[in-house]
Amino acid sequence: MKKKIFIKTFGCQMNEYDSNRIYDSVKKIGFQKTNDLKNTDCFVLNTCHIRNKAKEKVYHEVGRIKKIFKKKNKPIMIIVGCVAQAENQEMLKREPYIDIVIGPQSYHKINEALMKFERHKQKEETEFDTISKFKYFDKIENKDNKISAFLTIQEGCDKFCHFCVVPFTRGPEYSRPVKKILHEAEMLIKNGAKEITLLGQNVNAYSYIENSKEYRISNLINELEKYSELKRIRYTTSHPKDMTDDLIDCYVNNKKLMPFVHLPIQSGSNKILKLMNRKHTVEDYIKIYEKLKKINSKIEFSSDFIISYPGETNDDFNDTLNLVKKIKFINSYSFIFSPRPGTKAAELKLIDNETSKKRLNEIQKHLFSYQINKNRFFEGKSVEVLVENKIYDQSKLFGRNKFNNSVIFLGDKSDIGKIIKVKIESSNQNSLFGKIENNEDMRAA
Ligand code: SF4
Numbered sequence: 001m002k003k004k005i006f007i008k009t010f011g012c013q014m015n016e017y018d019s020n021r022i023y024d025s026v027k028k029i030g031f032q033k034t035n036d037l038k039n040t041d042c043f044v045l046n047t048c049h050i051r052n053k054a055k056e057k058v059y060h061e062v063g064r065i066k067k068i069f070k071k072k073n074k075p076i077m078i079i080v081g082c083v084a085q086a087e088n089q090e091m092l093k094r095e096p097y098i099d100i101v102i103g104p105q106s107y108h109k110i111n112e113a114l115m116k117f118e119r120h121k122q123k124e125e126t127e128f129d130t131i132s133k134f135k136y137f138d139k140i141e142n143k144d145n146k147i148s149a150f151l152t153i154q155e156g157c158d159k160f161c162h163f164c165v166v167p168f169t170r171g172p173e174y175s176r177p178v179k180k181i182l183h184e185a186e187m188l189i190k191n192g193a194k195e196i197t198l199l200g201q202n203v204n205a206y207s208y209i210e211n212s213k214e215y216r217i218s219n220l221i222n223e224l225e226k227y228s229e230l231k232r233i234r235y236t237t238s239h240p241k242d243m244t245d246d247l248i249d250c251y252v253n254n255k256k257l258m259p260f261v262h263l264p265i266q267s268g269s270n271k272i273l274k275l276m277n278r279k280h281t282v283e284d285y286i287k288i289y290e291k292l293k294k295i296n297s298k299i300e301f302s303s304d305f306i307i308s309y310p311g312e313t314n315d316d317f318n319d320t321l322n323l324v325k326k327i328k329f330i331n332s333y334s335f336i337f338s339p340r341p342g343t344k345a346a347e348l349k350l351i352d353n354e355t356s357k358k359r360l361n362e363i364q365k366h367l368f369s370y371q372i373n374k375n376r377f378f379e380g381k382s383v384e385v386l387v388e389n390k391i392y393d394q395s396k397l398f399g400r401n402k403f404n405n406s407v408i409f410l411g412d413k414s415d416i417g418k419i420i421k422v423k424i425e426s427s428n429q430n431s432l433f434g435k436i437e438n439n440e441d442m443r444a445a
Helices: 013-029 054-068 082-087 089-094 107-120 178-190 217-225 245-253 270-276 282-295 314-327 353-377
Strands: 003-009 031-033 042-047 076-081 100-102 148-152 195-199 207-210 213-216 232-236 260-262 300-307 331-336 382-390 396-400 406-410 419-427 431-436
Touching: 003 013, 013 031, 013 042, 013 076, 013 107, 013 148, 013 195, 042 054, 042 082, 054 076, 054 082, 076 082, 076 107, 082 089, 082 100, 089 100, 100 107, 148 178, 178 195, 178 217, 195 217, 213 217, 217 232, 217 245, 245 282, 270 282, 270 314, 282 314, 300 314, 300 353, 314 353, 331 353, 353 419, 382 406, 406 419
Parallel strands: 003 031, 003 042, 042 076, 076 100, 148 195, 195 232, 260 300, 300 331, 406 431
Antiparallel strands: 207 213, 382 396, 382 419, 396 406, 419 431
16 A cells, blocks of 8 residues: 655745655655545655744644644654755754654655665754755656646745845755756646746746856746647746846737736835845836836736834835835735844844834735725626636635636636636635626626
């Protein structure tokens, strides 16, 4: 009988992609994916270091598993991802229930580590070198069969924003070869993908040189457009500094690139951007915004904001507020600054809690109201939806419009994988609700 493996994934789409690739890898040594946590032989926790108290969350989760398996044989407990990278040996010392710790650049060693553990019960902590795991994973078919699939094209970051752990946990920027990316895209399309989201910590920093020619993300987007079965292309997460004209030009000619740009700015104050070591100004950001809006006025933006970064005055905060009022992001992430061990910003003096909460409430009031208003704008209109799956209660379908809004509506399983028109009847902050529209005369938003 096949052994079962359960992976719990925290964090971003890149971790989700990594978890899927781990499933593909361990299949080769007889493990099968299970959704039944209580009866698994191996439990993998794919961790994220971006959020506050990431380390504590990992130990809390291990404690939960311990309780579940109190009266049974314990599963092999593996911690992977960014917290694993940052904590390394410390984890094995602090929590003996953990058997294997693997950083995000060492996933290719998971089969070896598992076999070693099964044979010798040998606790393992992998070396954290920068050997590319991609060479290993390029040889294993990506079995993901989702309608909307992720494809990692780039990893790591050389920008060293002072608040961020990514350069320490994922290492320096690495871009995968074009051929390998396109080959993986073909596999995903063969397995049913109609939409591909290109992933990277700094996705638009993608740069691969072959025969003295540099390939950028714009080249990949244009290559992907040629696959007729593929209907939509997205990418995340991008940095303003790498929003070069070749990428902006893709919005002129590429009909499959969706008119929705997630472009983190973090602050609307140049003083704070400098303190953060962001390497771009507010004016740079606005210039990108204006260029894109000129190409297509319907393009929408979302962003990330860090509120109360050390040194942020009321004036700096008001600059951020003014930027939010100007751009009207339709969906954004906003958090109070919290220090990450090992980063430069971790040594700085924090702004008091009361001021920080007040500022966060104020900014979210604006961000959420634009989000709600934008969703309301779709009511009574017809939107094109790529149908991804059935939702939990099995009676409704789930899909996304061009701007990445969730759309929920009654429909048939046979619509999964199609782009159909849905007339929006109501909305809330996070989703649109409607019914399938047949009237071709409806105005599509
Ligand atoms: S560019 Fe992004 S990933 Fe890189 S250090 Fe800054 S926030 Fe982190």
